[in-house]
Amino acid sequence: MTSSTDLAALLCSRLCHDMLSPVGALNNGLELLADERDPAMRENVMELLEQSARTSADKLKFFRLAFGAAGGFGDMVDSHEPKALIDALAAANKRLEVNWALSDARLPKPAVKVLLNFAQIAMDALIRGGTLDIGAEMRTDGDHGNTEIVVRAVGPKIAFDETIGKALDGTLAPGELSSRTAAAHMIALLAEDSGGGLQYRLTPDSLVLGAVLPAPEGLIG
Template identity: 70%
Template sequence: MNSQTELAALLCSRLCHDMLSPVGALSNGLELLADEDDPEMRKRCIELLEQSAAISTNKLKFFRLAFGAAGGFGDNVPVEEAQEVINALAAGNSRIELNWAVEEQSLPKPAVKVLLNLAQIGIDALVRGGTLDIGAEKRDGNVEIVTRARGGKIAFDETIGKALQGEIAPVEITSRTAAAHMIALLADEMGGGLQYALSDDALVLGAVLPQPEGMIG
């Protein structure tokens, strides 16, 4: 990885990969609906279309806030906006329970991007379901973020962990690790850092990010 253009391309590849399934389901559903005459089957097709549309919308909202320039007014993003995005992503998996421990009303945009990406990594790790705890607070001039995924089966590629800690080689950066690499760069630019700890039944992801000047208080 030697340019922002390459990183942007990998993030776009990640977006396309994640959107392919729900958009493909929309296309297939429309084809079935066009050929179906049975009222009950048409009703079922419409329900599937609605589900696919909701999944597509939620994923796009996540990408817009986690990777784009969107998010509230000024330099802060309302925490409620980030919560809605993650709650919507996890809603499709009834086996995942979300617990929030964030009393702040808003967080700096970079901190929200880190929080969203760490939460997404936690959700991906819970392949058999479990609990995802998400916490964030402002303390001593920093924003501290932690997510903890707990479950019977934790699926985590430690190459992503290396990317989070800035220890990944350029040739290892792919669409799978690009998001972790991006927030590692973001944390480094802020003078902070990311870390992770993995055990048989838990994955803990953390960040300490100095607050931008003028936003401490």
Template identity: 70%
Template sequence: MNDTDALDLASLLCSRLCHDLLSPVGALTNGLELLADEKDPEMRQRCLELLEQSAKTSADKLKFFRLAFGAAGGFGESVPVDEAKAVIDALVSGGKAIEVRWALAEKEMPKGAVKVLLNFAQIGIDALVRGGTLDIGAESRDGASEIVVRAAGQRVAFDEAIGKALSGELDGGEITSRTAAAHMLALLADKAGGGLQYALHDDALVLGAVLPEG
């Protein structure tokens, strides 16, 4: 990956971040404008509740981006899995009717593995357009981090372009802000000497990864 490709990927990830933050930050702005003009105590309380919700959503998304895309400053080479769990649980709590079921065998995981876990979880959340269950499992075995995410529901929506990005089938010119995160995971897995897999069924999307540690 040359410097130009790296810069383009960084730009696309920034575009994704801005897109996802636009709604909650915009809601904050609108809420403040309403609060400034509203005199009724009950309506002012409602405005404050909406502001609190929008602020929490913005903070939750920033925490996700910090670990899923960024350098995860403040941690060493490994990240406590409870950090990743808290981020995903927070994202789901304010959105669609999704039940998250965890099976994490380790207390800490390498940063790269945490990035894969978080992005897999986000792909799964996006796929469950009508809600469902999200099973997330991870363990360290034979010197490698093994991760699996299964999103199951009445309707599972998955962009095949994301699948191609995960498989490393898209070149730099084909990457968009929608597929940039998946492309990043493919690069990460390739650098680690590991691999990513996915399988799409009528009622479920399964994502898997094996990443050698160290």
């Protein structure tokens, strides 16, 4: 059984791994700027610094809501928030096209966390680029309701670690939990705690991730 402390440590490791590249680029750019005197080269270095700073900020904003408590948000999150976060990360990959189908102006925070992590898994899988389709919809039936989420990645080559699939469907062995699988394990626990579930389907050129999450009490209506 993995403790919450172990899971938090692994999520921090994943965050640090993803932040290493843009922060390293910032450091390299500052070192170049200190030694460079050519105006044209200094301008190029400044562009590098601006890009790296923007990428770092985008990643931190993404992980704050995907992994963290995100205390600045209420129980319901404006749908524009996850869309803006994912679009910002996807913009760095010119071979990636993102299509959206969000039916509601606001989504429960747990659903937003699942959506963000699904999108991250799908983007990581599209190593040669492709299309990312993201949809979410809240459905109600009297006093009950749920949020349905679907993220589909389609491309010429799908790179999907089977241990991530095990983490999503709850069959991950304790020894297989790592910084690579921690995010998938986290949202699987989140879905289980809420009475919902996750699923995925993999083919050579597509990956479909799906979730059904019951809406928290008090958010229906």
